[in-house]
Amino acid sequence: MAKNAPYAWMNGKLVPWEQATMHIATECVLRGENVFEGERAYWSEAEQELFIFRHAEHIERLRQGARIMRMTVPYSDAEIEEACISLIKACGYRGPVHFRPVVYFDQGELTDYLPSEIKTGMFILAFSKPSTKSIETGVSTCVSTWRRNSDLASPSRIKSGANYHNSRLAYIDARLNGYQVPILLNAAGKVAEGPGACFMMVRKGKVITPPVTADILESITRETLIEAIQAELGIEVIEREIDRTELYVCDEAFFCGSGHEVTPVNSVDHYDVGEGKPGALTRRIQKLYFDIVSGAVPRYRHWLTPIYGNAARKTAAD
Ligand SMILES: Cc1ncc(COP(=O)(O)O)c(C=O)c1O
Known part of the structure; x- marks a missing residue:
């Protein structure tokens, strides 16, 4: 199992790993009612930069899943990106990272879906995770x-x-x-x-x-x-x-x-x-x-989001 990170991000703030907890009565705990992403960031030694791969597409898919579940994502795309970056920075990773933004249903009934009926929350977990031997x-x-x-x-x-x-x-x-x-x-x-x-x-x-x-x-x-x-x-x-x-x-x-x-x-x-x-x-x-x-193919550089600000952010037009 990957070693625990020093921090997680939960509902708007960075919290020490041990304090990233949720109540056992939530729909997330009881029925696995969440939508999540599994993203990776890769370290470039040459650029001294960590790059998230295709973050925008992951968040688009997160929103697509939430839409089908009639679940309200409680943060904007920019807020989610900032949250992911702040967590990975706080953990100080300078190597391969796997991280999971998760949107979940809080406490409620199976029939609840409106924001007035059931709250949604969000957390992000990050792990240092090299490739497997496989x-x-x-x-x-x-x-x-x-x-x-x-x-x-x-x-x-x-x-x-x-x-x-x-x-x-x-x-x-x-x-x-x-x-x-x-x-x-x-x-x-x-x-x-x-x-x-x-x-x-x-x-x-x-x-x-x-x-x-x-x-x-x-x-x-x-x-x-x-x-x-x-x-x-x-x-x-x-x-x-x-x-x-x-x-x-x-x-x-x-x-x-x-x-x-x-x-x-x-x-x-x-x-x-x-x-x-x-x-x-x-x-x-x-x-x-x-x-x-890892950023070695210039044509796909716009798929990479730099975390530490040592490399420039590129768009598809660059
Ligand atoms: C069931 C399943 N299929 C496919 C994938 C691959 O998806 P992606 O390439 O977006 O990580 C994943 C991994 O997240 C998965 O869990």
């Missing part, structure tokens, strides 16, 4: 017996704490069966995603990933790679349904997400993917991703 080694996977949350039941499009009950069931089942990470199919039996990342595979030189209508989270890393793989590597990315058996005959595969970054898949249900180790194209995609998030 980035290098790749992971063994299985097709989970659990199905991904359906859009008709508990939409995967909303990044809500409650949805991760589904991810946990799949994760634990996979681990007990000797695999590292499950791949979840949706209710239609098509590949959806991993428990905390989207899925991409390579067949015949093309990258293929399930569409946003496959009961997946609309991943910002997925969107980033769809654009960058085509623009920078000249390789076509196709968004289409994926059958289970295609997993057994693909040439390469990987998970992608802010937390999992680009994690190679070595096997599915004991079928080796390619040679059973991270593939050559997957390695190129990993390199491209890490170059982009």
Whole structure:
């Protein structure tokens, strides 16, 4: 587990980690009623700067999830950005950071949603979090017996704490069966995603990933790679349904997400993917991703928000 930070941000102010608490009667605690983001910031040694990757897109998705839940986000975009920056600065991080802005329902009833009926609050947690070893080694996977949350039941499009009950069931089942990470199919039996990342595979030189209508989270890393793989590597990315058996005959595969970054898949249900180790194209995609998030590709600099003010903030027009 990541080491605790010295501070958290809660409802408008920085508080010491131990004091960042909430009442056990809140809907957030009782039913996981929240919407959150998992964002990363990357340290650039050359620029002595920490850059948040695609912060605006994360907050846009947070608002999209809150809208579906009819939840009022109690702060403006500028206030949220300032809160994230102030927390990371206060923690003094000068290395990879993972942080979570969370908007939650306070105490109320299941029928309450109007601001006059139920308050919403917000907190942010930050952790120092280097990449996992799996980035290098790749992971063994299985097709989970659990199905991904359906859009008709508990939409995967909303990044809500409650949805991760589904991810946990799949994760634990996979681990007990000797695999590292499950791949979840949706209710239609098509590949959806991993428990905390989207899925991409390579067949015949093309990258293929399930569409946003496959009961997946609309991943910002997925969107980033769809654009960058085509623009920078000249390789076509196709968004289409994926059958289970295609997993057994693909040439390469990987998970992608802010937390999992680009994690190679070595096997599915004991079928080796390619040679059973991270593939050559997957390695190129990993390199491209890490170059982009660390600010080494000028064309994508507008996706980076500097934290300490040592590097200039760029817009898409720059
Ligand atoms: C279920 C799920 N799918 C996909 C992703 C990847 O989303 P993103 O690339 O925006 O981090 C995540 C990670 O946050 C996730 O939890």
